[in-house]
Amino acid sequence: MRFGDCPDSVPEPPAPDRVECGTLDVPLDRADPDGRRIRLAVSRVPASGTPAERRGILLVNPGGPGGSGLPYAVTKRAKLPASVRRAYDVIGFDPRGTGRSGPADCGAMGGLFEQPAADPVPVGERAERAYLDSLDRLAADCARGVGEALPHLSTTATAHDMDAVRAALGEPRTSFLGVSYGSYLGAAYAAEFPHRVGRMVLDSVVGPWDWYDFDVRQSRQLLRQRAVFFTWAARHASRFDLGSTPADVRAAYERTRRNLAARPQQGFGAAEFDRAVYRALGRTERWAPLADGIRAYLRDGDAAGLRPAEPFDNPASRTFEAANRTVKCADGPGPSAARVRADLRRIRHADPLPVLTGMEASACAFWRHRPEERTRLGSPAAPPVLLVASEHDPVTPIEGAHRLRHRLPGSRLVTLHDDYSHGVFASRGNACVDEATAAYLVDGQTPAADVHCTGPGLPGPGPSTP
Template sequence: MTRPARRTALLCAFAAAAALLPAAPVQAAPVQAAPVQAAEAPSPLRFTSCPDSVPRPAAPERVECGRLSMPLDWHRPWGPRVEVAVSRVRASGTPAERRGILLVNPGGPGGSGLPYAVTKRAKLPESVRRAYDVVGFDPRGVGRSTPVTCGPMGGLFDSPGGDPVPAGAGAERTYLASLRALADDCATHAGRLLPYLSTEQTAYDMEAIRAALGEPRTSFLGVSYGSYLGAAYTARFPHRVGRMVLDSVVGPGSWYDFDVLQSRALLRQRDTFFAWTAARAGRFGLGGTPAAVRDSYLRVRRELAARPVAGFGPAEFDRAVYRALGRTERWTGLADGLRGQLTDGDPDGLRPAGAFDSPESRNYEAANRVVKCADGPAPSPRDIVADIRRTRRLDPQPVLTGMEASACAYWHHRPGRRTPLGSPDAPPVLLVASAHDPVTPIEGARRLQRLLPGSRLVTLDDDYSHGVFASRGDACVDDTVAAYLVRGEVPSANVHCTGPGLPTAR
């Protein structure tokens, strides 16, 4: 391609007009290490009404939505394209109060950010709502942004599913075969998208959103996976970073290593849950000691493994436990659900709201694996079996629901390197963490802080839940983050806030 033609293609990279992917398959190419330069004069992002899936904020504020056409591969911007859906709620303050845009991401990978501009904004401190246009977006492959599908995903959506914790050589072989089948399904159904739904490519999309809105900087609030996405944006565009808050931090390292770390943290959290439940034996009736509660828990799981009830078996049980352990306000419901199964043979109290096999859930689960496997090196099957055995030596019945990156062992596209995170050239970033979060253990925040010089870590001590800022209702955390976002006040040192402790049973 000639230089003028290439420049024209680059300048068209952020065009707002929708474009469909071509029918011809795209060959997966190694990702280049050199950064892509953003176009200097992108088309503006034009907003109209939002789909019904996006909630409406309280009057007089309103949400508006638009779409941007992005290159499928930012390293070859003249090729096929994907669409990215964007939402915005404007700042409610005066022009003098305005600080720019606050791009937000709810996590995942696979979480839809289009409604998040409304739902998260409603929880933000008023000073932040007055200062920022809150901008949400569905990352590529998610929701309304060229959603990816992996079909049956190796039987992931079978109901009831098989036991997800392999015990013995035969069960381990079956487990690995299911991972291979999942990877094969993603290759068949997602096909050409596989290499290009990476976090790094999404970071370029974020830069395109900034440019299309005509803003000099991107301020950002990313929760859970959103912290990883923010760190990737910082690595590529450090001089475009405004004020960045990374909450419940994933941390650097491979996705598979993160999944293993999380599985061990879940064991600690579950032991805490057993002790909490035992201290309320009169309320729940599951036993007066942690060991007795554990026995009740295992009995429920054995019953459901032997006789699933209305499609609810051990896989569904483990998913429910995984969800409940991440937020302490769900512990009462989990304990009541265990009692309901033991006393009445009814697991309905354990079922999370919403169908696991809904279109939204199918998209989430597909995007989760596709993004993780596009982000860096994969484990080997031998690594997977060895780590499961090590975890089962810690506890014979672990919760492995979050081990999504295990499927990367059989992925059809292998990235050559890990997603770069952080930059010494970025301004100070604020990291936020719960001291005992089992979903994103605090070790990740401490490790990422070392890649972000001048950054500070705000820790909510004596807290056991995932998601902290504008989520836990802690004034110390919320005021510290608001002062940083609105006035640029970076704490002189890491901050420790006093957490709520374990919940009171309802």
């Protein structure tokens, strides 16, 4: 593999580090090595230490599925402890179907990018039929847009691509840092290539469930997290002015959503509000901006504080959303339409106003390619790995880490207790987590026992805004 200049999407690292980029051609279908090929985009930031300090390559993945990993070699590396930066060439790559690696294109995706979109919480028989119809149209759009690649944009195929990158770099082992979906990808690599695993950190772990089952679990955890948010905002009533009880804050929240559903503001309606809430609930530093945005809307009628910085229908988002569904639906059998409808009713029974933004695998009920096998995760033949989890992460609930470790015997779990955010190592600024994980990556020894770290608890209210 030859390396050279990187595209503009890859930032320059701080001097004296440098980043370089290259490509690698791999078969679309590994059962047909002489057939159509996909060109993978790869980036590399060389280790900054001496040759004696070098431990090899550290592939990194930011999550998704659908996330572009090409710039992640620079952005994540900048946050890694110095000992890890000195030890590893950090390798980023766009998984197949994402970024610059044969990006998936599902076109309109059943109207997903229409703004304002239809209310994502269907109420009543007619709304449920419309919801299921939109999923059917999404699946049809992906079948047309992605075409013959539809079965091959899977996690297992990406795991084989990772090993092709390893081989092209001339390395005997792959060390890996995967966050969120990256943990699922790492577990798939361990299943396919257990004897090629070096040191592997799986952060914010996706459990070993079918994607649809995972999405349902996540939706329930989001309800619990939102209740914590309501209590937190009420505790800081003098700062946010949304009410002094959780019920008051919920009423303000419901009023905001109801008004936006009835009178969308420049394409920002109920679906767009739910998307903003979904994003905010995953990181506690986003709670104050969400509360401020609700207050400003109720006070001034202006939803600007709730809008994302980037429009939802930008090219990167379109690729992400297409790749997300395509990968999830390629990874194993999807649910039936009847189950999707039944689960919608169960979730609404638990709470009449759930956040369903993360239920991407519902589209797999109508997918035009329906795989018979599930993605294999973990292997007793792989060396022990390190799992890292936040105790109250609503995006990848900690139960997933406990379940996955059974597929990876001898592995250890680093838990950040009293924490409510997604993404932990070299992300939360917790010395206990970072030091334990860095020691494993550099020295290669798993801890003698699970590691328990004290988290920051709930955030303060932050400075007042106008």
